[in-house]
Amino acid sequence: RRTTHxxxxxxxxxxxxxxxxxxxxxxxxxxxxxxxxxxxxxxQSTMLVVGAIYYMLFTGVPGTATYYAxxxxxxxWVAKGAWFGLGYPYDFVTVPVWIPSAMLLDLTYxxxxxxxxxAIIIGGTLVGLSLPVFNMINLLLIRDPLETAFKYxxxxxxxxxxxxxxQVGKFYNSPVAxxxxxxxxxxxxxxxxxxKLNTWTYRW
Numbered sequence: 001r002r003t004t005h006x007x008x009x010x011x012x013x014x015x016x017x018x019x020x021x022x023x024x025x026x027x028x029x030x031x032x033x034x035x036x037x038x039x040x041x042x043x044q045s046t047m048l049v050v051g052a053i054y055y056m057l058f059t060g061v062p063g064t065a066t067y068y069a070x071x072x073x074x075x076x077w078v079a080k081g082a083w084f085g086l087g088y089p090y091d092f093v094t095v096p097v098w099i100p101s102a103m104l105l106d107l108t109y110x111x112x113x114x115x116x117x118x119a120i121i122i123g124g125t126l127v128g129l130s131l132p133v134f135n136m137i138n139l140l141l142i143r144d145p146l147e148t149a150f151k152y153x154x155x156x157x158x159x160x161x162x163x164x165x166x167q168v169g170k171f172y173n174s175p176v177a178x179x180x181x182x183x184x185x186x187x188x189x190x191x192x193x194x195x196k197l198n199t200w201t202y203r204w
Contacts (some may be wrong), residue, residue: 008059016051016068017075023047025077028094033139033150040096041115041132048131049124052105056119062110069102088152091143097134101127 020026023043025036052065073095080093105123112118142148 014071016055017071019051020044020047020068020072021075025113026096027079028096028135028139029154030089030092030142031092031152031154032092033142035131037135037139040135044096044098045101045131046126049105049120049127052102053116053120053123056106056109058114060114062106062114065102065105065109066099069085069098071096072096087088089148092148094138094142097138098131100134101131104130 005147023046025040028036028040048065048069055068056062056064076093076095080095083093095153104126105119108123108126109115111120112122117143
């Protein structure tokens, strides 16, 4: 029984990772990082909460969210290594920060004695607020993103996404507030939907 339980958690991590990857942008490329920040914040905070709540209620284990956030981080480091191997600079791919927000969600689930409603409301809000902030700090550490964008354009980048002129102010000013606000607002109701789906699945 214990082996089955652990195997299920592994399956949870794999499926949640695929879910998160397919939810809009899941990685920061230097040449498009700041413009995709809002999309990333909304999609990733939402899918992190949805996947974590849905599967935590199945497993009852407060470490599930952190576990699959770690899997996502490893996956992205592999992608980063692949681009680096193709001759792009080390900073061309910035690995997003999922783990601290996932830990907050797990901590909420544990601290509220595995109360699913508290995990959805409190944990979802914490993820929606913290994930954009952590990733904004992460992106601020990139060395000269615009210079890298012009020097190393991606061959797969659509023409409408190619940088035209340095617009640092436009990139840096508003994404944090918009990303954090939208992420926090959307995470809670969608996580509640995930919990409802979990209940229906369990009854079925």
